[in-house]
Amino acid sequence: MNGLAIDLQSLINMQDNPFVLIDANYRVVSANHAYCLVYGMSQAEIVGRLCHEISHHSQVPCHENGEVCPHQKIFASGEPCQVLHIHYDNHNHAERVRLKGHPIRGHDGSLYLGESILPLGSSDELDCDDMRMIGQSPAFLECADKLGRVAESEAPILLYGESGVGKELAAEFVHKQSDRSGRPYVAVNCAAIAESMFESEFFGHERGAFTGCVGRKQGLFELAHGGTLFLDEIGEIPMSMQPKLLRMLETGEFRRVGGTEVLKADVRIISATNRNLLDRVDQGLFREDLYYRIAGIDVTLPPLRERRQDIPALADALLARISGAGKQPPRLGADAVHRLKAYDYPGNVRELRNVLQKAAALTGNGIIHAKHIQFEGASDGKPKKPPQTEAPVPAAADISPGLSIEELEIRHIRELLEQHTGHRRRVADILGISERTLYRKLNRYGLHAK
DSSP: OTTOOHHHHHHHHHOSSOEEEEOTTSBEEEEOHHHHHHHTOOHHHHTTSBHHHHHSOOSSOGGGGTOOOHHHHHHHHOOOEEEEEEEEOTTOOEEEEEEEEEEEEOTTSOEEEEEEEEEEEEGGGGOOSSOOOOOOSHHHHHHHHHHHHHTTSOSOEEEEOOTTSOHHHHHHHHHHHSTTTTSOEEEEEGGGSOGGGHHHHHHEEOTTSSTTOOSOEEOHHHHTTTSEEEEETGGGSOTTTHHHHHHHHHHSEEOOBTOOOOEEOOOEEEEEESSOHHHHHHTTSSOHHHHHHHOSEEEEOOOGGGOGGGHHHHHHHHHHHHHOTTSOOOEEOHHHHHHHHTOOOTTHHHHHHHHHHHHHHHOSSSEEOGGGOOOTTOTTSOOOOOOOSSOOOOOGGGSOTTOOHHHHHHHHHHHHHHHTTTOHHHHHHHHTSOHHHHHHHHHHHTOOOO
16 A cells, blocks of 8 residues: 555554554655544545645644644654644544654655654633633643643642743643542632631631631631642742641641541642742741642743744633623734734733733724734833832932831832732732732731732
8 A cells, every 4th residue: 555565554553543654745645544533534535635734724834833843853863752733623623632753664665754643632621710721832732731641640739830821720720630520629829818817718717716706617628628729829828827738738637726626638739839939948938848748740831922822812712701702702903913922921811811801992893903902011012021029229319308118118019009000919029029918018008909
């Protein structure tokens, strides 16, 4: 068959996963039954066609669309390779796949790419409440593949990533892909809990445990029993609470505040932070033993600026969500897409959503153009630098004589809140303090933020 030895074709047919043989010109010379089923064609219809035409619905090879091409790797080096791709089946449904490329020689010595295709799940399996995890960029596919693999484990996971990259979405994805899917998934932002309330929030309390306590309350560990507990901003847990959390993770046992009964909870922990926890360990702000308890497997989520080719698809999904069910979302003009892809997004996907929400409100004819795209502090369209990690020092001329240090701090925080439209996380980053510390200052000074 097409110059292939009979035993080689038999080996191709033995593969359980879709398998295809491709020549140096990207043309398919043979495919197994599983491949034919996935793409809804007979072998006679497949043989002779371009591989990227079948799997990518594209007239050009995948490397010309920004993907890593196994064909290029095999014919350049002759070494086996693995890559992650998005393929489209015969119904035009997108599916994440892992491709394993193998160099195969025909009986005449000709080199072929033997490509084994392992499905990793369709885009629909990435659905979450807020929006889908969407992307085809190598950075996104690599991250999604790692999340899918770590979901199969029971080890604790630590997610690293900048603010707004979608750490909670990733945690929910891991839960849905794990054996605990269908059981409780509980998420909490540790930066939003007052220091005095941590123990009660985590472990619950009994009636009368403290002043104003009028009834029993289940804690997060009880609520998540059998499932997954997601601890966002775990670096903000106070030192006084960390030994109690560590003991719970080591033994699975705890008591409600004011209670004597020893309770048990079977919970998988997924944690997230945008800080370097080992630096906080060195600073004496985070226990080393707790770090190694939660960091069984660490995954870093890529920032949006490292996956710019995903921005158009993400923008379309966000606009559909912003518009609401049953309504026609605005469309992006080519100039708007160009402007969106040129920006660095220090606030990542969360910032992209905010920008699109404003743009959707500004457009009058259902088409978003570049003039509708407004970036905070970047009206000229140039990428904005990431937030400062230290508070800028006010110029001497800006400091009024006679003001106390506290009055200067109040004025400085108020000005930052006005400048950043009350965005608490951004102001905290500029000041170089935690969001919880800023929250306490806002309460003390009677200031308000988002």
